[in-house]
Amino acid sequence: MGRPGLENHPKFRRAMYLLAETRAHIRGHLELLWAVAYECGDPKIGDVTDVELAADWQGEPGKFCKAILMCGGKNHAGFIEELPDESGRYQVHDLYDHAPEYVRKRMDRELARHQAGKTLSEIRAEAAHKRWEKTNANVMQTADTCSQTDASVMQMDANGCKCHANGTTPAPAPAPAPARARAQKEGERAKTADALDTQIAKLLELWNAVPGIVKACRMGKERRKALATRLKEDADWWRLLPEALAKIPTQPFVLGQNDRGWTATLDWLLRPQTLNKVLEGQYASNPNVHRQGSGRHFNRESTTEDRHWHPPAKDSPGGPSLFGTVADDNQPPGDRPEPTGAV
Numbered sequence: 001m002g003r004p005g006l007e008n009h010p011k012f013r014r015a016m017y018l019l020a021e022t023r024a025h026i027r028g029h030l031e032l033l034w035a036v037a038y039e040c041g042d043p044k045i046g047d048v049t050d051v052e053l054a055a056d057w058q059g060e061p062g063k064f065c066k067a068i069l070m071c072g073g074k075n076h077a078g079f080i081e082e083l084p085d086e087s088g089r090y091q092v093h094d095l096y097d098h099a100p101e102y103v104r105k106r107m108d109r110e111l112a113r114h115q116a117g118k119t120l121s122e123i124r125a126e127a128a129h130k131r132w133e134k135t136n137a138n139v140m141q142t143a144d145t146c147s148q149t150d151a152s153v154m155q156m157d158a159n160g161c162k163c164h165a166n167g168t169t170p171a172p173a174p175a176p177a178p179a180r181a182r183a184q185k186e187g188e189r190a191k192t193a194d195a196l197d198t199q200i201a202k203l204l205e206l207w208n209a210v211p212g213i214v215k216a217c218r219m220g221k222e223r224r225k226a227l228a229t230r231l232k233e234d235a236d237w238w239r240l241l242p243e244a245l246a247k248i249p250t251q252p253f254v255l256g257q258n259d260r261g262w263t264a265t266l267d268w269l270l271r272p273q274t275l276n277k278v279l280e281g282q283y284a285s286n287p288n289v290h291r292q293g294s295g296r297h298f299n300r301e302s303t304t305e306d307r308h309w310h311p312p313a314k315d316s317p318g319g320p321s322l323f324g325t326v327a328d329d330n331q332p333p334g335d336r337p338e339p340t341g342a343v
Contacts, residue, residue: 006030014072014073019059019063029064033068034099041103041106046089081093128193131190139186196231207269212249212256213265214263227270230270230272240279251278251281252284254278
């Protein structure tokens with residue numbers, strides 16, 4: 001987050017001048033750019049396209065990156081700087097010095113991880129294994145304590161039967177908790193978490209290798225949950241993933257070539273029907289198909305709606321459909337609400 005007085009800094013005023021944008025717009029783009037670095041704990045952003053995608057720049061390609069690179073003036077760094085050993089790739093200038101405390105701690109952990117030569121999935125697997133060992137030890141200790149307690153309060157009566165120290169016959173004790181079963185279940189859960197961590201690391205690697213899409217820095221709780229759901233509900237999802245990712249660059253619609261400038265994200269990939277739609281080529285643009293108004297194609301003979309959606313032509317007259325109004329018609333297939341109104 002920018003500090004108070006950021007708008008009065010010479011670099012900020014130069015960026016406003018070079019981009020001919022308002023203070024609110026410039027600050028908003030910078031905050032979005034910094035948020036990507038904060039989340040990763042790494043000042044490196046990437047090339048010109050990565051920088052402008054991170055900042056959600058919708059203007060002329062390359063203009064924003066050049067402006068925040070040169071706004072520092074001669075012999076001074078701007079808001080970003082070129083990596084010394086990687087030409088054409090950029091990082092946030094002095095991120096560690098200006099980042100919040102939680103980001104600096106995250107960066108320190110990342111540095112220690114790199115120095116130890118461990119991957120993020122390996123560290124998570126070690127932590128999961130330690131949790132499992134601790135849980136298993138606690139369960140077994142509780143079971144042993146209960147057994148010793150029962151033995152200490154019991155004694156034999158004259159007939160050789162067990163009874164309490166006061167001579168009364170004990171009531172039937174409830175069935176003991178299945179301690180070993182719980183420990184085994186915890187172990188299986190830890191192994192499942194380890195396997196998911198491995199798949200998460202591989203998914204991020206595969207996704208970020210696809211050109212033209214919005215890069216992903218981390219998974220987070222919601223993305224982990226969505227991936228686990230996909231793997232549970234579709235046994236072939238993971239096997240078909242590389243094939244679908246290879247087809248994304250051949251489908252311009254998901255690379256930003258649409259009326260809204262929308263570009264595919266990892267959250268989009270993890271939706272239930274996305275993989276099938278990509279494999280079937282439903283996001284490939286077809287310039288020979290034009291829609292009338294804002295409605296979809298309609299087969300009057302069979303009264304069946306054509307589900308194959310295409311982006312509207314530039315000269316489409318727009319307006320309400322004969323079959324109802326369709327809200328936000330430029331959304332990707334599967335994300336738009338169903339038409340309202342009666343035929």
